[in-house]
Amino acid sequence: MHEMSLMAGMMEIIQDEARDQGFARVTKVVLEIGQLAGVEPEAMRFAFDVCTEGSVAEGADxxxxxxxxxxxxxxxxxTFPxxxxxxxxxxxxxxxxxxxSGREMRLKFLDVE
Ligand SMILES: [Zn+2]
Structure with a gap:
C-alpha cells in the first residue's frame, strides 16, 4: 500500500511546517490528489489516521x-482530459x-491553532 509512504512523506512536510511556523496543533488538512496518481482516497484516509497518531495533526480533519x-x-x-x-x-x-497534470499530490491547505 503506497498510500502509507506517501502519507508518511506528507507528515514530514506538516511537521516541518509546524516547527518553522510554531503551531501546536493542526485541525484540518486539505490534500490535492491527481486522478492519475493511483491513490485510493479511502486508503489515504486510513494512512492519515495511522500517520497522524501522536503528531501535531492527530484528530485533524x-x-x-x-x-x-x-x-x-x-x-x-x-491538451485534453x-x-x-x-x-x-x-x-x-x-x-x-x-x-x-493529475499525477501530483500536494498539501494544499493547513488549518492550525
Ligand atoms: Zn493529437
Missing part, C-alpha cells in the same frame, strides 16, 4: 480534492501522450 488528469498530444499539441496515463488522442488518434 482530512479533506481530499481530486485534480483532473490532463494529457497533451505530442503529434497535434492539443484523460482518465488514465495511457490511451490515444481524441483529435488525431496519436498515441504519444504526455501527462501534464
Amino acid at each position: 482530512l479533506e481530499i480534492e481530486a485534480t483532473e488528469g490532463l494529457a497533451r498530444c505530442v503529434s497535434c499539441a492539443r 484523460v482518465r488514465a496515463c495511457y490511451g490515444t488522442c481524441p483529435f488525431c488518434a496519436g498515441a504519444d501522450l504526455r501527462i501534464v
